[in-house]
Amino acid sequence: MIEVAVILDWLTFAVRWLHVIVAIAWIGSSFYFIALDLGLRKSKNLPVNAYGEEWQVHGGGFYHLTKYLVAPKTLPEHLVWFKWESYSTWLSGFTLLILIYYLGADIYLIDINKFDLPNWAGILISLFSLSFGWLFYDFLCKSPLGKKQSLLMIILFFVLLGISWFYAQIFTGRAALLHIGAFTATIMSANVFFIIIPNQKIAVAKLKAKQKVPAYLGEQAKQRSLHNNYLTLPVIFLMLSIHYPLAFATNYNWLIAGLIFLIGVLIRHYFNSKHARKAKPNWTWILAALLFMLIIWLSYIGRPATTENENLSETKINNNIYSATKNFTQVKNIILTRCSMCHAKEPVYEGIYQAPKNIILENDKDIAKYAKQIILQAGLSYAMPPANISFMEDEERQILVEWLEQIREIRNVNHEY
Numbered sequence: 001m002i003e004v005a006v007i008l009d010w011l012t013f014a015v016r017w018l019h020v021i022v023a024i025a026w027i028g029s030s031f032y033f034i035a036l037d038l039g040l041r042k043s044k045n046l047p048v049n050a051y052g053e054e055w056q057v058h059g060g061g062f063y064h065l066t067k068y069l070v071a072p073k074t075l076p077e078h079l080v081w082f083k084w085e086s087y088s089t090w091l092s093g094f095t096l097l098i099l100i101y102y103l104g105a106d107i108y109l110i111d112i113n114k115f116d117l118p119n120w121a122g123i124l125i126s127l128f129s130l131s132f133g134w135l136f137y138d139f140l141c142k143s144p145l146g147k148k149q150s151l152l153m154i155i156l157f158f159v160l161l162g163i164s165w166f167y168a169q170i171f172t173g174r175a176a177l178l179h180i181g182a183f184t185a186t187i188m189s190a191n192v193f194f195i196i197i198p199n200q201k202i203a204v205a206k207l208k209a210k211q212k213v214p215a216y217l218g219e220q221a222k223q224r225s226l227h228n229n230y231l232t233l234p235v236i237f238l239m240l241s242i243h244y245p246l247a248f249a250t251n252y253n254w255l256i257a258g259l260i261f262l263i264g265v266l267i268r269h270y271f272n273s274k275h276a277r278k279a280k281p282n283w284t285w286i287l288a289a290l291l292f293m294l295i296i297w298l299s300y301i302g303r304p305a306t307t308e309n310e311n312l313s314e315t316k317i318n319n320n321i322y323s324a325t326k327n328f329t330q331v332k333n334i335i336l337t338r339c340s341m342c343h344a345k346e347p348v349y350e351g352i353y354q355a356p357k358n359i360i361l362e363n364d365k366d367i368a369k370y371a372k373q374i375i376l377q378a379g380l381s382y383a384m385p386p387a388n389i390s391f392m393e394d395e396e397r398q399i400l401v402e403w404l405e406q407i408r409e410i411r412n413v414n415h416e417y
């Protein structure tokens with residue numbers, strides 16, 4: 001029978017594939033429309049109610065686009081809506097969150113060195129913070145503050161910084177950065193789902209009924225679109241950051257996230273100005289580069305201390321069936337000789353500066369904690385060691401697989417699943 005872990009890993013891969021594809025579709029169409037919108041030109045022969053037009057050439061043909069504000073004189077029969085790009089990005093992203101961080105909460109979500117939470121509590125905090133984030137953001141936008149565009153953006157920045165700090169205190173570095181991304185992306189998708197599309201639907205219905213379209217509908221949607229525009233780049237950074245321990249496995253990961261939001265705004269500002277054919281504010285690149293250097297420095301000085309945290313909840317680790325197996329000593333020897341040169345607090349392998357993916361395999365506790373991952377990467381597959389650099393033998397991989405079988409046996413005896 002195929003291992004459940006293998007199926008789960010493939011499922012995660014499939015969902016991630018989908019997630020990246022739909023995210024490209026969402027962000028791609030949103031970049032396209034922002035640039036189109038900013039670059040619209042006035043012309044003498046524009047139709048009634050038209051706001052601007054643009055000629056484009058692509059894929060062997062010419063396109064003539066016209067934007068109508070609020071709407072053309074007669075509504076077309078057929079309208080293309082852009083909404084599933086956003087919804088499917090959120091849905092697939094949330095599924096990934098469940099598959100990786102909720103099902104694998106012990107290693108990916110919870111860091112008992114920071115905060116000794118049971119898995120369910122971590123999951124609840126995750127769910128609650130994501131929904132609360134949207135409600136609070138929506139409340140701010142609809143409050144009198146919402147009228148003061150720049151002040152609102154500054155406040156939102158500090159809200160993001162605050163939640164980043166909060167996540168960094170309770171979750172693993174990796175989960176913290178990912179959650180900041182998910183928090184922001186949830187706001188972006190909810191903007192589309194709860195505000196932008198519904199407002200547009202009301203507007204279309206009013207137009208069909210030959211009624212006046214209230215101005216607030218458009219204003220609200222425009223504000224949310226603007227926020228989404230500025231949030232896109234940081235979200236992509238945060239989603240990718242999980243591959244870079246230098247970004248997430250540092251005490252200043254939350255500050256790094258904050259700086260990334262600033263860099264995202266700077267870069268978007270450059271492109272927005274350029275597409276509006278106003279100016280090319282090249283200074284934004286210089287400032288962004290300086291902030292990026294600051295990030296590199298922060299990751300360096302925020303490197304985790306190499307001393308062991310003594311206040312760990314011992315019970316959670318010691319009652320561990322993973323280290324209670326008959327062949328655990330053998331397993332441990334294999335890990336120490338084949339993996340620890342890289343997966344250590346201070347790796348000795350040339351060119352490895354920090355434990356890859358921040359996975360440290362130095363003692364019984366570590367090995368028990370990452371048991372499932374170890375078996376998957378080095379027992380059931382040849383993924384680790386990379387290029388079999390430490391000459392792991394097939395018999396050793398077999399011992400890791402037997403380890404899994406012994407873990408199962410103990411589970412059966414204890415009626416644990």
Ligand code: HEC
Pocket residue numbers: 243335338339340341342343349352356357359370373374377378384385386389390392
């Ligand atoms: C030469 C250094 C090196 C050695 C030796 C090594 N690893 Fe790795 N390991 C890496 C690198 C680099 C990565 C990150 C790969 C990536 O970014 O996709 C990694 C990633 C991992 C991951 C995380 C995989 C993921 O995608 O989440 C696990 C688990 C792992 N290694 C386990 C092991 C085990 C078990 C051994 C010993 C049998 C081992 N490694 C030996 C360098 C090493």
